[in-house]
Amino acid sequence: MAGGLVALLDDVAALARLAAASVDDVAAAAGRAGVKAAGVVIDDTAVTPRYVVGLTPDRELPIIGKIALGSLRNKLLFILPVALALSALAPWAITPLLMVGGAYLCFEAAEKIWEALSGTHHAEEVSAIDSPAALEERQVAGAIRTDFILSAEIMAISLAELPGLSLGTRAAALAAVAVAITAGVYGLVAVIVKMDDIGLHLSRRTGAATQAVGRALVRGMPVLLQALSHIGVAAMVWVGGGILVHGMEEFGLEALPHRLHELAERAAHAFPAGGVTEWAVTALGSALLGLVAGAAIVAVLHLLPRRHTIGH
Template identity: 80%
Template structure:
């Protein structure tokens, strides 16, 4: 009996060590994958606050919570299974699907820029919605739809950093990445959108310096939120253009991506003290320019060409 108990304990210890090693593998893989997706995470953080700009302050955190739940649902219920299945059965399909998503991001950003320049803003549609619940549902739906593309990019980048691992380890690592990034992104967004309330609370304290900080936050947060809404549009066109450039390289259409890379390298060599930052900036601007061209083309096809066709029919 004692011998059997010792053997059982040995087996339990061996299983515990194996489980610990598996956890370490998952944690290490998730860390590597999450680091590679950091760029898109920044974009996701910049994009989201614009969906609560102009809405009642008491509904900001509930709306952020709904978007976060939708984001996690996107990652775990839809993107994760499809990504794992495609990586095992049809890895060639991942890049085209990402390019379609990138084109949608470019279109959405270019459409908002066109609306701002032309005055044909969706704000008119928003003001016609008198039901707060309907307006909130509209904002959440738009945010979750945009998040789907960004989440797909995050998960695809993360998946690319997990070669040679078992299917179970990859799945566990992607779950860890999805949860960590969602909590991190929407936690930061929640703090950003409630910073004015924090400032209001600080402005009522006894300390003069604390009150000054509070008043600065109260005055500055509307400006920051508006700026973030514009940064979010820029982030969409940048990320979308970057996806398209990577897709072009994958399909052998390297002329435009190489031009962007070469220009970034030349600019970096011209300013060696800040070479890395300059190279990143030029690459980002090149990606944004490609994204803006593609998005503008889609906007023209969807919005402008039909109008010209209707005018031609009227004149005819």
């Protein structure tokens, strides 16, 4: 009896060690995958706050909650199964799909730059919607649509960093990435959009230092939102261009990627803080490629309607 109990306890301990190792494997895999998707996460964080512009302060956090739930649903119910199916049945399709997504990010960034330079815009005015409920529904739906594209990029990039793992480990790692990134992005967005309210509250407290901090937060909010807009555009061309560079290497088009890596290595040897310098040159080169690719797509899309009009 005692021997059987000891054997049972040994088996339980072995299973516990195996489970702990599996958790460690999932955590490590999720960490690697999440780091690679950081650029798209920056873009997601920078883009989302604009969807609560024009809404009443008491609805900002509930709306962010709705968008966060929609984002998690995008990742777990739609993108995750498709990504796992592709990795199992058609792994060759992941890189082309990544490149399509990267090209879209480059196009979106280039179009934003074009609109800023030309003074044109395609965004609907939130003031044109009279019903608060209709405005909220429109904003949430638009945010979730945009999030779907960015979430697909996050999950695809993450999946590309999980080769050689079992299907269960990949699924668990991707699910962990989905939950962690969604919580992090929308938690930070909630803080950003409520920063002016926090500042207003602090400005009414006693104490000169507290009031000064509150007034600084209120004054700094428009500057922060403007900076986030620029950071989002930069992140799109950087991430999109980087995806295109990686895809070119995968398909054997190594001339441009090799040249970029060569320049980055030379810069790393020529300047102090070599690792940072190498990363900066690689990011800048990827962003320039992304900007060129995005500008080409914008030019084509703007020329096609014009030719169609001339033809008629």
